[in-house]
Amino acid sequence: MYTFRVKKFGAFLSFLKKSTILLLRGAFWAAVVLVILATALVVKYGRDLPDYKKLAAYSPPVATRLYAADGSLLIEYAEERRVFIEFEDMPPQLVNAFVAAEDKNFWRHAGIDVFGIARAATNNLIKILGGPTRFSGASTVTQQVAKNFFLSSDRTIARKAKEAILALRLERAFSKQHIMTLYLNQIFLGARAYGVGSASLMYFNKPVAELSLSQMAFLASLPKAPNNRDRAVERRNYVLRRMMDEGFITKQQMTEAMSDPLNINRGFMAQMEDDFQYFAEDVRRELLNKIGREMLYNDGLYVKTTIVPELQRAAAAALKSAIDTYSQGREERLQGAIIVVNPHTGRVLAMSGGDSFAESSFNRATQAMRQVGSTIKPFVYLAALETGNYTPQTLLMDAPIVGWREDEKLWKPENYDRKFLGNVPFRLSLETSRNVPTVRLVDDIGVRRAVATAQRFGVYDNNMRHMNLSLALGSGETTLAKLALGYAAFINGGYRHDLKLVDYVQDRHGKIIGTRNQESAGDMSMEWTPGMLPPERVEPGEALADPQSLYQIVSILQGAVEMGTGRQARVPGRTIAGKTGTTNEVRDVWFVGFSKDLVAGVYLGYDNPHPLGPGAGSYMAAKVFGDFMKVALQNESNRPFPIPDGLELIRVNRATGIAASQDPEGTIILEAFKPGQKPNPPRGAPNEDGASGETVVGGVF
Numbered sequence: 054m055y056t057f058r059v060k061k062f063g064a065f066l067s068f069l070k071k072s073t074i075l076l077l078r079g080a081f082w083a084a085v086v087l088v089i090l091a092t093a094l095v096v097k098y099g100r101d102l103p104d105y106k107k108l109a110a111y112s113p114p115v116a117t118r119l120y121a122a123d124g125s126l127l128i129e130y131a132e133e134r135r136v137f138i139e140f141e142d143m144p145p146q147l148v149n150a151f152v153a154a155e156d157k158n159f160w161r162h163a164g165i166d167v168f169g170i171a172r173a174a175t176n177n178l179i180k181i182l183g184g185p186t187r188f189s190g191a192s193t194v195t196q197q198v199a200k201n202f203f204l205s206s207d208r209t210i211a212r213k214a215k216e217a218i219l220a221l222r223l224e225r226a227f228s229k230q231h232i233m234t235l236y237l238n239q240i241f242l243g244a245r246a247y248g249v250g251s252a253s254l255m256y257f258n259k260p261v262a263e264l265s266l267s268q269m270a271f272l273a274s275l276p277k278a279p280n281n282r283d284r285a286v287e288r289r290n291y292v293l294r295r296m297m298d299e300g301f302i303t304k305q306q307m308t309e310a311m312s313d314p315l316n317i318n319r320g321f322m323a324q325m326e327d328d329f330q331y332f333a334e335d336v337r338r339e340l341l342n343k344i345g346r347e348m349l350y351n352d353g354l355y356v357k358t359t360i361v362p363e364l365q366r367a368a369a370a371a372l373k374s375a376i377d378t379y380s381q382g383r384e385e386r387l388q389g390a391i392i393v394v395n396p397h398t399g400r401v402l403a404m405s406g407g408d409s410f411a412e413s414s415f416n417r418a419t420q421a422m423r424q425v426g427s428t429i430k431p432f433v434y435l436a437a438l439e440t441g442n443y444t445p446q447t448l449l450m451d452a453p454i455v456g457w458r459e460d461e462k463l464w465k466p467e468n469y470d471r472k473f474l475g476n477v478p479f480r481l482s483l484e485t486s487r488n489v490p491t492v493r494l495v496d497d498i499g500v501r502r503a504v505a506t507a508q509r510f511g512v513y514d515n516n517m518r519h520m521n522l523s524l525a526l527g528s529g530e531t532t533l534a535k536l537a538l539g540y541a542a543f544i545n546g547g548y549r550h551d552l553k554l555v556d557y558v559q560d561r562h563g564k565i566i567g568t569r570n571q572e573s574a575g576d577m578s579m580e581w582t583p584g585m586l587p588p589e590r591v592e593p594g595e596a597l598a599d600p601q602s603l604y605q606i607v608s609i610l611q612g613a614v615e616m617g618t619g620r621q622a623r624v625p626g627r628t629i630a631g632k633t634g635t636t637n638e639v640r641d642v643w644f645v646g647f648s649k650d651l652v653a654g655v656y657l658g659y660d661n662p663h664p665l666g667p668g669a670g671s672y673m674a675a676k677v678f679g680d681f682m683k684v685a686l687q688n689e690s691n692r693p694f695p696i697p698d699g700l701e702l703i704r705v706n707r708a709t710g711i712a713a714s715q716d717p718e719g720t721i722i723l724e725a726f727k728p729g730q731k732p733n734p735p736r737g738a739p740n741e742d743g744a745s746g747e748t749v750v751g752g753v754f
Contacts, residue, residue, distance in 0.1 A: 109226070109227065109231075114135060114350070114351035114352075114353075115135050115136065115137055115351070115352065115353025115561055116129040116130060116135055116136070116251070116350075116353060117129065117130045117340075117349055117350065117352065117353060117354040117355075117356060118130075118353075118354070118355060118356065119333055119336060119356045119358055120355065120356065120357055120358060121329075121358060121360045121361065121362050121365075122357075122358065122359055122360060122361050122362075122402075122556075123361065123362060125362060127329055127332075127333055127358065127360070128329070128333045130337060130340075130349055130350055135238070135246075135247040135248050135250070135251045135353075136248060136250030136251045136253075136254065137238050137248065137250065137353070137561075138234075138237070138238060138249065138250040138261060139234065140230045140231070140233060140234040142261075142262070143233075143234075143237060143249070143261065144261055144264065144269065146266055146269055146296075146301065146302070147237075147249060147261060147264065147269040147272070147273075148233060148237070149296060149299070149301040149302075150269045150270050150272070150273035150292055150296060150301075151194070151233075151236070151237065151272075151273045151276075152194075152299070152301075153273070153292060153295040153296045153298070153299045153301060154270075154273040154274060154276075154291075154295055155194055155197070155273070155276060156193045156194040157295075157299055158193075159193065159194050159195075159229070159233070160229060162193060162195075163221065163224050164193065164195045164196070164217070164220035164221040164222075164223060164224035165193060165195075165196065165217050165220055165221065166193050192216070193220060194232065194233065194236050195220040195223055195224055195232055195236075196216050196217065196219075196220040197236060197240070197276075198220075198223060198232055198235050198236050198239065199215075199216050199219035199220045199223060200212075200216050201236075201239050201240065201241075202235070202239065203215075203219060204216055204219075237249045238250070240276055241276075241279050242255075242272060242275040242276065242279050243255075243275055243279035249261055249272055252272055252275065253268075253272065255318070256268075256271070256272070256317050256318055257316070257318055258318045265310070265313060266293075266302065266306060266309075266310040266313075267289060267293075267310040267311070267313035267315065268315065270289045270290075270292040270293045270296065270310065271285060271288070271289040271292075271315055271317075273292045274288035274289055274291065274292045285315055285317065286315065289311075289315065290311050293307045293310050293311055294307065327369075327409060327410050327411060328365055328366055328369035328370075328405065329360065329362075329365060330410035330411075330414075331404055331405055331406035331407065331410055331414075331416045331418065332358070332360050332365070332401065332403075332404040332405075332554070334410070334414055334416065335404070335406075335416060335419055335554055336356065336358055336554045336555060337349075339554055339555065340356065340555070340558075344558075344566075352560060352561065353560070353561035354558050354559065354560060354561070354566075355558070355559040355560075355561075355563075356555055356558050357555065357556045357557050357558075358554060358555055358556065359395075359400040359401050359402060359553055359554055359555065359556055360401065360402065360403065360404070361402045361403065363684075364393055364402045364403040364684075364685055365402075365403040365404070365405075367403070367681050367684035367685060368391045368393055368403035368404070368405055368653070368681050369391075369403075369405040370680075371391065371677045371678075371680040371681040371684075372389055372390070372391045372405050372655070372677055373405075373408070374677075374680065375387075375389065375657065375673055375674075375676065375677045375680075376388070376389055376408050376657075379657075379669070379673065383666075385659060386408060387408070387657060387658070387659065387665070388407055388408055388413075388417060388657070388658065388659060388660050389407070389408070389417065389655070389656055389657040389658065389674075389677075390404075390405060390406050390407060390416070390417035390418035390421070390533050390654075390655070390656045391403070391404070391405050391418065391533075391653065391654065391655050391656075391677060391678075391681065392404045392405075392418040392419075392533055392534055392537050392653070392654050393651060393652070393653045393681070393685070394534075394537050394538065394541055394552070394651075394652045394653075394654075395650065395651070395652075396540075396541035396542075396543075396544050396545045396550075396647060396650065396651070396652045397541075397545045397550075397650070398550060398553060399538060399541070399550030399551055399552055399553045400553045400556070401552060401553065401554050402651070403653075403681075404416075404418050404419075405418070406418045406419065406420070413660075415660075417533065417656060417660075418532070418533045418534055418654075418656070419532055419533075419534045419552070420532065421532060421533070421656070422530040422531065422532060423530055423531075423532075423636075423641050423656065423658065423662070424527060424528055424529065424530055424636040424637075424640075424641060425512070425527045425529065425530070425531055425536060425634055425636075425643060426527040426634035426635045426636040426641065426642075426643055426671075427486045427488075427526075427527055427632065427633060427634040427635060427643075427671075428527065428536060428632050428633070428634030428643045428644075428645050429507055429512065429525070429526070429527040429529070429634070430483055430486065430491060430526075430527070430632065431483065431540070431543070431606050431609075431610060431632055432503070432506045432507040432510055432512060432539065433491060433494065433495060433503045433506070433507075433525050433526075434479065434483050434491075434494070434606060434609070435506055435598060435602060435606050436498055436502050436503045436505075436506040437479070437494055437497075437498050438602040438605055438606065439506075439598060439599070439602050440498055440502075442498075443479055444479065444710075444726060444727075444730045444731075445478070445479050445480045445605050445608070445609060445710075445724055445725065445726075446478045446479060446480060446705060446710025446724060446732060446733050447478065447479045447710070447733075448476045448477065448478060448479075448710065448733065449476070449477055449478070449479060449482050449487075449490035449491075449493060449494055450475075450476060450489075450490060450493055451468070451473050451474045451475060451476070451477045451482070451487055451489050451490045452473050452475065452489070453465075453473060453489070454466050454489060454492060454493070466488050466489050466492045467488060467489070468487055468488050468489055469486065469488065469635065473489065474487070478707070478708070478709065478710040478733075479494075479609075479710075480609045480612060480707070480710075480724070481707060481708065482494075483609050483610075483613065483617075483632075484609060484612045484613040484616060484617030484618070485613075485617050485618060486613075486617070486618045486632075486633060488526065491525075491526060492522065492526070495522055495525045495526070496522070500520050500521060500522050500524070500525055501520050503524075503525040504517065504520055504524050504525055504529075507524075507525075507529070507539070509549075509597055510538075510539040510542050510549065510597055511535055511538055511539055511549050512531050512535055512536055512539040513529050513531060514531075517529070527634060527636065533643075533654045533655075533656045534552055534654070536643075536645055536654055537645055537652050537653070538550060538551075538552060538652075540631075540632075540645045540646075540647060540652055540654070541647070541652045542597050542598075542603075543603055543606055543607050543610070543630075543647070544603075544607060544647055544649065544652075544694060546596060546600065546603075547596035547597040547598045547599070547600065547603050548594070548596060548597065549594070549597055600697040601697050601699060601700055601725075601727050602727075603697075604694065604695075604696060604697050604700060604725055605700075605725050605727075607630055607694050608630075608694070608724075608725050610630035610631055610632055610646075611628065611629070611630040611694070612707075612722070613630070613631065613632055613633070614629045614630055614631050614646065616707070616720070618632075618633040618671065618672075618675075619631050619632060619633050619644060619646065619675050620672075621672045621673075621675035621676040621678075621679055622644060622646050622675040622676070622678045622679040622682070623679060624682045624683050624686060627648060627682070627686050627689075627691050628648060628649065628691055628692065628693045628694060629646055629647070629648055629682065630646060630647055630694070631644055631645055631646020631647060631675070631678065632644070632645060632646070633671035633672070633674065633675055634671055634674075635670060635671045638663075638664040639664050639665045639666075639669050639670060640658060640659075640662045640663060640664055640665070641656065641657070641658035641662065642656075642657045642658065642665065642669065642670060642671040642673055642674045643655065643656050643657075643671060643674050644671060644674035644675040644677070644678045646675075646678050646682075648682065648686060648692065649692040649693070649694055649695075650692070651682070651685060651686075653678050653681055653682065653685075655674040655675075655677045655678050656674065657673055657674050657677070696725065699727065699728055700725045700726065700727060701725070701728075702723045702724065702725055702726075703723070703724055703726055703731070703732055704721050704722070704723055704724075705721070705722060705723075705724045705732045705733075706718070706719055706720070706721060707719065707720040707721070707722045708720065709733060709736075710724075710732055710733035711732055711733050711734070711735055711736075712731075712732040715735045716735065
């Protein structure tokens with residue numbers, strides 16, 4: 054019996070030995086076959102592969118971002134939304150989340166995961182046979198980097214072979230940290246977001262350093278189905294379980310993270326308030342023209358714009374309120390625009406180009422050419438002051454004009470109130486926007502002089518062919534932006550500035566760059582040193598007018614707000630000046646006004662010009678201005694307009710222009726007179742040349 058057992062055991066050992074030899078031979082030949090196969094694949098697909106070494110200095114396309122004057126993010130421009138983040142700036146748990154979800158052996162394998170391939174093959178076989186598993190892949194993070202940077206997504210043996218070869222080469226060339234950096238900055242995570250930095254902003258409106266564990270796990274769940282967020286919580290929880298299984302987090306951390314609400318920012322595509330969209334679109338068009346599409350959308354520029362968020366919101370709210378109020382109960386919705394400019398630099402501090410950017414991107418502040426109405430009159434009256442033949446109290450005749458002919462047509466100018474006041478002072482005529490005295494004034498100084506002044510200040514283009522009286526009264530077309538810049542010259546010393554939307558542009562490395570249409574702002578990149586003074590202000594060319602004439606106009610426009618047609622623009626306790634404007638049949642209404650350091654223009658009308666209707670008027674635009682300025686100036690101390698040297702302030706009667714000492718009845722004001730100018734003489738008193746003091750500018754009609 055014992056002998057039999059020994060023989061049986063010996064036979065078993067012999068069988069085991071033979072089996073082991075066969076298995077070893079099989080494994081050997083299998084290995085040989087695999088080596089031959091791998092060699093064949095390398096020989097076939099390993100040639101002419103992309104140059105992976107360029108990834109050593111990876112510089113991906115990065116979104117250009119626009120920032121407001123206070124540093125807050127407005128919007129980004131990109132074909133692919135991307136924020137590049139170095140590995141050392143990645144939260145460790147964010148890296149762990151992607152490792153757990155995508156490649157648990159990442160830190161150990163050499164580019165391809167043999168055990169992962171075997172596991173995936175087994176699972177897929179079981180699935181084919183009807184087992185309770187799901188189809189799975191075995192691509193490592195390194196393989197995904199190879200595919201995302203160099204290969205297509207074709208499901209072919211050739212592509213998989215090239216992917217594996219490149220993965221092995223990447224592992225030999227770069228550190229694991231560098232490969233993970235490439236992966237986390239390149240992976241597509243939905244909603245045009247490439248990389249975790251952009252996705253963090255897209256989904257949670259925060260940088261990766263501020264993400265919670267729950268949010269990190271959500272981002273790590275996205276590569277499998279980046280555009281399907283319906284199962285966000287379920288997939289987030291799967292990643293958290295994987296992180297616990299791999300020992301990255303404790304069970305308690307997992308449980309707490311699973312209970313956190315995700316609070317996905319589903320409205321991110323409308324990332325910027327509608328209030329800012331018109332401004333941002335004008336910036337985009339300007340940059341596109343100056344630096345080109347490739348640089349704008351892919352070079353990760355930092356664009357510091359001029360917009361001031363609190364002023365922008367106040368301006369948009371004031372405009373919106375006026376449009377809503379007027380449009381209530383009407384079939385057609387009113388449109389409009391507002392623009393706020395720093396008069397000393399041309400920097401745009403606020404801009405809204407319409408009722409809703411989502412419904413119409415047409416910017417009525419910078420693109421709409423409309424008749425300006427009486428807002429042109431300050432330039433006409435300035436032209437008269439510059440002749441030296443007028444003072445702010447020169448009497449103009451406000452009486453019917455009969456038989457006036459223009460362009461072969463008879464024309465009877467009328468005032469807005471259809472009344473005539475007789476002889477009115479120059480100031481009072483402009484403050485109350487009298488048309489008939491203005492016609493007589495233009496006839497006296499000449500149409501060409503009046504229109505040329507508006508052209509000199511940039512309100513009218515210089516290529517106007519037909520000079521006629523109606524241009525001097527506001528029939529010419531311009532934009533709200535040009536009109537506002539024209540008014541800015543009244544208070545900045547008489548200098549003409551271009552509209553400025555951008556303060557400076559930096560590349561992704563922080564270097565100030567120039568554009569095709571401007572010199573590089575190299576001086577802006579100078580290092581600050583103690584005691585360094587700010588650069589001297591350089592004005593653009595010569596002054597457009599003498600400071601004394603400019604102040605006289607400013608003083609009259611201040612009167613237009615305090616006692617004239619612009620009373621709706623008043624701000625209690627603040628020095629404000631401005632002028633209303635209305636076109637024929639009240640098709641468009643305007644107001645442009647200013648404090649010492651702010652200019653704001655407002656326009657209201659329909660896109661297809663037609664009368665606004667009963668009750669409408671320029672007071673509507675003046676109210677928008679006033680509502681805005683109350684917010685803009687609420688924390689500012691009052692700053693009167695500076696008075697140039699050489700002017701003499703004399704108390705006069707506003708209605709007659711006679712010195713208050715000789716005509717004390719009625720409203721008394723302080724009037725600014727140039728050297729040699731003086732108030733009107735009392736009625737009937739002779740002038741120095743012996744003529745009656747009743748002489749007025751009235752023409753022969």
